[in-house]
Amino acid sequence: MGAEPCFQETFPISGGDFTNAGEVSSRVKKILQELGVANKVIRRATIATYEAEMNVVWYARKGTLTLSVNPEVLHISVEDEGEGIENIELAMKEGYSTASPKIREMGFGAGMGLPNIKKNSDEFHIRSVVGQGTSLEIYIRRQ
Helix, strand or coil: CCCCCCEEEEEEEECCCCCCCCHHHHHHHHHHHHCCCCHHHHHHHHHHHHHHHHHHHHHEEEEEEEEEECCCEEEEEEEEEECCCCCHHHHCCCCCCCCCHHHHHCCCCCCCHHHHHHHCCCEEEEEEECCCEEEEEEEEECC
């Protein structure tokens, strides 16, 4: 979907780093504002990016988030090295969660991450291999 990116940047995400969790999505929001992307598109991208980033922090050893922007579309690609998802169909259901008690104590783990990513995307693809990791492809049209 879309043409060659006019902007692209990759951000590392450290699994288990709750101190810096949300930092990547904040940086993405600022970049999109600087690029003059419409506020409604920024909002959708920030929600999807935050949810994806938090999933890496909670469930993976490490990962990367790549933001690509062109005049037609935002493409957000997230790759992680983690436990993977056994049942993607189940994981996509609102309210389904494999969050640990620690994550739930912090007020997270309601099972809305992947559904929120899908809801805020125009196109969404997920692939996962148990024991290896998960990759997300998120596309948001700028118009």
